[in-house]
Amino acid sequence: MPSEADEVGEDKDEADEDKLAPRFLGNHVLSADAPPKHRHQQNDTMSAKDSEMIADAVLKSKKYLEDFKNIQLNIAITGECGAGKSTFVNAFREIDCKDDEAAPTGEVETTMKAMPYPHPKLPNVTLWDLPGVGTTKFPADKYLKHVKFEQFDFFIIVSADRFSENDAKLAKEIMKMGKRFYFVRSKIDHNLRDAERSQRDYNKENKLQQIRKSCIQGLEAQGMTSPRVFLVSSFDLHLYDFPALQDIMERELDTLKRDVLILALPNVSVSTINKKKEVFRSQIKYYALLSAAVAIAPIPGLSVGVDIGILVILLTTYVLVLGLDLKTLLKLSTTSNIPLADIMAGCKCLCSGKEINAGLIIAMLGSLSLMISAAVLEEGSRLIPVLGCLIAATVSFTSIMFFLRFVLDSLCDDATYVLKKFKTNFQESSKQMVENAQGEN
Ligand SMILES: Nc1nc2c(ncn2[C@@H]2O[C@H](COP(=O)(O)OP(=O)(O)OP(=O)(O)O)[C@@H](O)[C@H]2O)c(=O)[nH]1
Ligand SMILES: [Mg+2]
Numbered sequence: 001m002p003s004e005a006d007e008v009g010e011d012k013d014e015a016d017e018d019k020l021a022p023r024f025l026g027n028h029v030l031s032a033d034a035p036p037k038h039r040h041q042q043n044d045t046m047s048a049k050d051s052e053m054i055a056d057a058v059l060k061s062k063k064y065l066e067d068f069k070n071i072q073l074n075i076a077i078t079g080e081c082g083a084g085k086s087t088f089v090n091a092f093r094e095i096d097c098k099d100d101e102a103a104p105t106g107e108v109e110t111t112m113k114a115m116p117y118p119h120p121k122l123p124n125v126t127l128w129d130l131p132g133v134g135t136t137k138f139p140a141d142k143y144l145k146h147v148k149f150e151q152f153d154f155f156i157i158v159s160a161d162r163f164s165e166n167d168a169k170l171a172k173e174i175m176k177m178g179k180r181f182y183f184v185r186s187k188i189d190h191n192l193r194d195a196e197r198s199q200r201d202y203n204k205e206n207k208l209q210q211i212r213k214s215c216i217q218g219l220e221a222q223g224m225t226s227p228r229v230f231l232v233s234s235f236d237l238h239l240y241d242f243p244a245l246q247d248i249m250e251r252e253l254d255t256l257k258r259d260v261l262i263l264a265l266p267n268v269s270v271s272t273i274n275k276k277k278e279v280f281r282s283q284i285k286y287y288a289l290l291s292a293a294v295a296i297a298p299i300p301g302l303s304v305g306v307d308i309g310i311l312v313i314l315l316t317t318y319v320l321v322l323g324l325d326l327k328t329l330l331k332l333s334t335t336s337n338i339p340l341a342d343i344m345a346g347c348k349c350l351c352s353g354k355e356i357n358a359g360l361i362i363a364m365l366g367s368l369s370l371m372i373s374a375a376v377l378e379e380g381s382r383l384i385p386v387l388g389c390l391i392a393a394t395v396s397f398t399s400i401m402f403f404l405r406f407v408l409d410s411l412c413d414d415a416t417y418v419l420k421k422f423k424t425n426f427q428e429s430s431k432q433m434v435e436n437a438q439g440e441n
Pocket of ligand 2: 085086087104105111129
């Protein structure tokens with residue numbers, strides 16, 4: 001998080017949210033003893049210092065969210081002709097190679113210039129499909145200038161076989177330029193399938209180890225020290241080393257870019273979903289503050305003043321990033337042959353598979369109002385040490401925080417459920433395919 005925003009609230013430090021709430025909610029303080037008609041009355045006792053502090057906190061929240069929206073992450077994918085670069089670009093963006101927005105793959109003329117492919121769900125993330133060094137007339141150092149290497153945050157060098165001399169030269173040049181790179185050995189599914197068909201003593205783990213070792217030795221022979229090679233199938237990113245690649249890419253970025261990368265990652269594991277949840281959770285205080293700060297009127301029947309527009313945008317982002325939008329669920333249903341109704345039946349959150357609009361959010365706030373009130377009272381009494389029997393219950397800010405945390409938790413549970421269902425189905429159909437093949441022999 002940026003240092004200025006840290007003044008609003010330190011990351012993952014709930015005590016900090018506690019500090020924010022009572023002052024901010026001076027504007028919305030509600031006494032437990034007060035008759036309902038007094039709710040939402042302006043608190044006349046809010047001092048000028050408090051108002052200043054609130055305005056400052058709102059400004060810093062806005063700045064943090066603006067910075068997050070504007071930060072650009074550019075990932076370059078390079079490698080020899082036919083290595084599987086474009087297929088990897090599509091898989092990373094969770095786009096089918098047959099889709100209109102897909103990078104062209106297969107028997108196509110290799111493009112000689114870097115092609116940008118924006119992430120469909122996070123427009124500030126771009127994957128660049130670069131021509132391989134060997135397919136251009138440039139040597140590795142000139143190639144990097146040609147593709148304007150400064151714009152990339154890191155490089156992924158793809159090979160469908162042992163890495164070439166050009167790949168190793170390029171890696172050394174990238175290192176000289178102070179940038180990071182990762183070697184991806186692609187089409188692993190293809191190698192495993194071949195080995196399974198042709199080797200009597202076939203063992204999947206041994207075969208993977210053998211491929212990894214061969215790539216590492218090949219790169220060492222070209223002068224690379226301790227090269228990191230990740231075995232990937234772009235058709236099944238959740239298998240092999242892609243989750244490990246995700247972890248390392250993310251660990252080696254600075255905080256803001258790391259958070260953007262995490263949100264852009266394909267949902268290949270429960271750990272990815274949990275990391276997304278952490279990123280979203282750490283931002284809730286900023287959205288809650290803004291939503292409560294610009295609230296004009298309370299929602300009828302609820303003790304909550306909310307800017308619904310902010311919540312619509314935020315929940316739409318949660319749903320998209322967690323892969324719970326209708327388009328993604330439909331695609332999953334088609335590829336896995338699991339009926340959409342079966343997938344939806346296990347989803348508990350009202351937002352999953354739905355278009356998020358003000359009506360849906362108001363209905364959800366309504367259905368959660370009792371829980372929100374209880375949480376607000378509990379939070380309020382914990383947050384605000386009050387005198388006598390007067391219990392100040394924080395309203396908008398705490399309510400929105402509770403609401404967003406609740407919805408985020410439910411959506412992450414749904415995303416986990418969908419992922420597990422998809423993986424179980426994938427394992428069962430793979431097992432079935434093996435049994436069928438054995439039956440034919
Ligand atoms: N089985 C399998 N095939 C793959 C994989 N990745 C790519 N392919 C296939 O390999 C062929 C080439 O893939 P592309 O993604 O077009 O390769 P490229 O590096 O972009 O090729 P150029 O742009 O021509 O340099 C296509 O037929 C892909 O379907 C993979 O992980 N597994
Ligand atoms: Mg290509």
